Amino acid sequence: MDRKLVVSSSPHLRSPEDIQSVMVDVLVALFPVALMAVFLFGYRALVTMVIAMVVAMVTEAIILRKKDIFGDGSAAVTGLLLAMTLPPSPPWWVVAVGSVVAIVIGKHLFGGVGNNIFNPALVGRAVLAVSWAGHVAGDVWIQPVPFDLTVLSVTRTTVSDAVTAASPLATYDASLLDLFIGTVPGSLGETSALALIIGAIWLYFRGHIDWRIPGGFIGIVFIMGLLDGGFTMGVYHVLAGGVLLGALYMATDMVTSPVTPIGKIIFGVGCGVVTMVIRMFGTMPEGVTFGILLMNALTPIIDNLTIPKKFGEVKKNDA
Amino acid sequence: MGGILSIQNIRKGVNQCMSERTFVGGIHPSYSKEYTAGIPITSARPPSQVIIPLHQNIGAPCEPVVEVGDEVKLGQKIGEPKGFVSAPVFASVSGKVTKIEPYNHPLGNPVEAVFIESDGQDTPFEGMEPTKPLEQLTVDELKTIAKEAGLVGLGGATFPTHVKLAPPPETSIDTVIINGAECEPFLTADHRLMLEYADDIVYGLMAFMKALGAKKGIIGIEDNKPDALQSMEKAVSEGKGEYDIEVHALHTKYPQGAEKMLIKATTGREVPTGALPMAVNVVNQNVGTAVAMTEAIKLGKPLYERVVTITGPGISQPANLMVRNGTLISDIIEQCGGMTDDARKLILGGPMMGLAQPSTDVPAIKGTSGVLILTEEFVEELPIDPCIKCGKCLEGCPMNLPANFIGSASEMGKMDLAERYGAMDCFECGCCTYTCPAKRPLVQWIKIAKGEITASRKK
Ligand code: SF4
Ligand code: SF4
Numbered sequence: 001m002d003r004k005l006v007v008s009s010s011p012h013l014r015s016p017e018d019i020q021s022v023m024v025d026v027l028v029a030l031f032p033v034a035l036m037a038v039f040l041f042g043y044r045a046l047v048t049m050v051i052a053m054v055v056a057m058v059t060e061a062i063i064l065r066k067k068d069i070f071g072d073g074s075a076a077v078t079g080l081l082l083a084m085t086l087p088p089s090p091p092w093w094v095v096a097v098g099s100v101v102a103i104v105i106g107k108h109l110f111g112g113v114g115n116n117i118f119n120p121a122l123v124g125r126a127v128l129a130v131s132w133a134g135h136v137a138g139d140v141w142i143q144p145v146p147f148d149l150t151v152l153s154v155t156r157t158t159v160s161d162a163v164t165a166a167s168p169l170a171t172y173d174a175s176l177l178d179l180f181i182g183t184v185p186g187s188l189g190e191t192s193a194l195a196l197i198i199g200a201i202w203l204y205f206r207g208h209i210d211w212r213i214p215g216g217f218i219g220i221v222f223i224m225g226l227l228d229g230g231f232t233m234g235v236y237h238v239l240a241g242g243v244l245l246g247a248l249y250m251a252t253d254m255v256t257s258p259v260t261p262i263g264k265i266i267f268g269v270g271c272g273v274v275t276m277v278i279r280m281f282g283t284m285p286e287g288v289t290f291g292i293l294l295m296n297a298l299t300p301i302i303d304n305l306t307i308p309k310k311f312g313e314v315k316k317n318d319a
Numbered sequence: 320m321g322g323i324l325s326i327q328n329i330r331k332g333v334n335q336c337m338s339e340r341t342f343v344g345g346i347h348p349s350y351s352k353e354y355t356a357g358i359p360i361t362s363a364r365p366p367s368q369v370i371i372p373l374h375q376n377i378g379a380p381c382e383p384v385v386e387v388g389d390e391v392k393l394g395q396k397i398g399e400p401k402g403f404v405s406a407p408v409f410a411s412v413s414g415k416v417t418k419i420e421p422y423n424h425p426l427g428n429p430v431e432a433v434f435i436e437s438d439g440q441d442t443p444f445e446g447m448e449p450t451k452p453l454e455q456l457t458v459d460e461l462k463t464i465a466k467e468a469g470l471v472g473l474g475g476a477t478f479p480t481h482v483k484l485a486p487p488p489e490t491s492i493d494t495v496i497i498n499g500a501e502c503e504p505f506l507t508a509d510h511r512l513m514l515e516y517a518d519d520i521v522y523g524l525m526a527f528m529k530a531l532g533a534k535k536g537i538i539g540i541e542d543n544k545p546d547a548l549q550s551m552e553k554a555v556s557e558g559k560g561e562y563d564i565e566v567h568a569l570h571t572k573y574p575q576g577a578e579k580m581l582i583k584a585t586t587g588r589e590v591p592t593g594a595l596p597m598a599v600n601v602v603n604q605n606v607g608t609a610v611a612m613t614e615a616i617k618l619g620k621p622l623y624e625r626v627v628t629i630t631g632p633g634i635s636q637p638a639n640l641m642v643r644n645g646t647l648i649s650d651i652i653e654q655c656g657g658m659t660d661d662a663r664k665l666i667l668g669g670p671m672m673g674l675a676q677p678s679t680d681v682p683a684i685k686g687t688s689g690v691l692i693l694t695e696e697f698v699e700e701l702p703i704d705p706c707i708k709c710g711k712c713l714e715g716c717p718m719n720l721p722a723n724f725i726g727s728a729s730e731m732g733k734m735d736l737a738e739r740y741g742a743m744d745c746f747e748c749g750c751c752t753y754t755c756p757a758k759r760p761l762v763q764w765i766k767i768a769k770g771e772i773t774a775s776r777k778k
Contacts, residue, residue: 003658003663004663006664010747012675012693013697014752015348015754114708260713310592313591
């Protein structure tokens with residue numbers, strides 16, 4: 001029997017899951033959110049999402065000198081997440097710049113997938129917010145008109161053509177039902193709590209997120225809102241603005257959040273506290289982006305301080 | 320972190336309603352037991368020659384007690400242990416000793432082995448006689464029987480059984496656990512034993528309980544083997560007499576059969592890091608070892624054969640065979656119709672912890688629970704990606720170790736860091752490597768770290 005037997009160290013089985021399959025699962029989770037965005041804000045939402053994803057993927061392919069545009073799928077996720085944080089109709093070049101910044105500065109300057117400290121999509125978003133504030137914040141929000149796919153059709157590219165409206169975090173007067181369904185002004189991916197939760201349930205059952213980060217994040221936002229203005233205000237703070245998008249999809253980004261169970265809770269709570277402090281005391285209406293970016297920076301320290309107890313480990317003083 | 324609210328408990332909540340006995344962590348690979356689970360145990364073809372290594376257990380090797388040219392009989396002792404933690408080896412055929420020299424060994428380096436040319440007669444050794452019934456055997460006699468029959472842990476660890484039966488005087492053992500979890504994918508040898516030798520397993524358990532003075536016996540079986548659960552329940556209710564024995568259905572999850580995980584699942588006790596099960600008053604034995612103990616008592620038969628599962632997509636006719644010690648794997652593969660054309664890997668043991676072999680010219684030993692042959696698609700070299708910090712390795716680690724950090728520390732050569740993260744507590748179950756989406760060879764790196772740490776401690 002003269003055949004070459006392969007010798008390698010155990011285990012000899014590998015799970016079918018790889019980085020690409022994880023990223024595809026995230027894209028699938030974001031599908032209801034994207035669908036809802038188109039449903040609420042019209043075709044223009046689709047254009048924004050496609051530009052963000054394609055530019056992110058092409059940028060990454062150029063950096064990695066790869067022909068395979070989709071690659072491990074992480075650039076597509078970054079692009080789509082960035083689009084989710086943008087208003088319905090920023091100029092196309094703003095979207096493209098955001099994607100390039102996210103991939104180049106947010107990801108590859110740190111060494112590429114797995115090595116980046118900050119959530120790339122939020123880096124892109126933050127740079128846009130600082131550099132082109134007029135296009136991504138302020139008077140850019142519009143009142144969505146469900147089913148009217150032409151609200152902001154491809155031909156009408158500026159916000160002024162549509163009815164601008166104030167974000168629910170500026171007015172604090174939206175109904176909770178509207179906030180839940182998503183029929184309020186806001187960025188593409190943040191308005192519909194319903195769609196966000198559906199996607200998150202999928203991610204949970206696929207084993208890609210656990211309850212600790214969203215639980216800590218949403219929990220503390222609710223509690224701080226509750227202390228500030230009662231139960232309804234607590235719910236309002238959770239549903240309005242980017243808390244759900246941030247807690248379920250951004251803060252749970254694997255690379256930039258802790259791996260330890262306790263670390264995840266600390267991280268989630270930290271994100272929520274910063275968000276609420278900015279909302280309640282800061283000059284900006286929204287603080288999710290900076291809350292998460294700040295906690296991203298602390299992730300390595302949190303991980304190191306919260307390594308779990310080993311199985312069978314006895315308390316130090318009995319040893 | 321085993322609280323009600325731990326992620327494993329919530330996510331697996333539905334499954335756990337079926338059998339809540341389990342541990343935290345672990346993975347759910349595809350079990351692939353269908354190749355052989357329904358195939359009864361049959362005897363392998365009697366080998367014309369056996370090559371019996373003189374070292375088949377954890378601990379000290381044996382010294383040959385026969386010489387080239389000697390005639391030996393089936394069941395005759397041919398190797399005498401050189402230390403307390405060791406077990407004798409026996410002729411598995413009758414015939415003539417032709418050589419005593421080093422030969423390939425499943426664990427890697429060649430080991431001194433006794434070559435016996437079979438005369439085809441299987442003339443039994445005169446010493447193989449039934450001992451007394453269990454009621455009449457004393458504790459010391461039981462220990463001697465286990466020792467003289469060369470019993471070792473047949474789950475694959477091959478720790479000498481008589482050592483487990485002789486705990487230090489200050490430790491009292493209250494529970495004996497029989498491991499019928501068989502959590503390694505593909506393997507079904509223990510499953511078949513529980514169906515076909517259920518009474519012997521119960522009898523063996525009672526012998527272990529008596530030898531240790533243990534009040535309680537537990538047989539732990541994963542709930543993916545309902546027929547084995549039923550068969551053992553029946554054997555227990557018929558055979559236990561006044562012994563207190565329970566059958567526990569365990570959640571099906573790898574590595575449910577790992578010693579510490581099994582103890583946690585059946586008794587709730589957590590063996591301290593670096594300690595043996597004895598530290599929590601428990602002794603574990605595999606179902607195969609229990610059968611071997613029964614045969615040693617009732618037939619006087621030493622351990623010269625065992626059940627081996629021959630399985631995998633790369634073998635023509637999968638089977639559960641009673642294989643004699645020292646039979647060449649090439650001989651076994653041949654009687655199972657040979658390997659398929661796309662077969663690429665030979666593993667002795669299961670796919671999670673078994674050892675890949677460079678050649679089929681290697682003898683089956685006491686610890687050989689499976690001959691697994693994997694095909695092309697299992698040996699594909701996967702590119703190693705950077706860690707995406709998903710935490711799945713940590714979540715899957717039954718010892719709750721940060722495998723990602725230990726692995727990376729070892730990869731970078733920082734062995735002291737690997738040690739601080741708990742490298743030495745890793746028992747190499749492979750869950751971390753299995754589950755990693757970045758295909759990082761975590762346990763492989765951890766093994767390197769363990770090797771270096773052990774070496775530097777010896778200095
Ligand atoms: S670190 Fe060791 S014990 Fe933990 S999963 Fe990996 S191999 Fe198993
Ligand atoms: S499973 Fe792999 S990618 Fe995930 S944290 Fe562990 S080492 Fe990193």
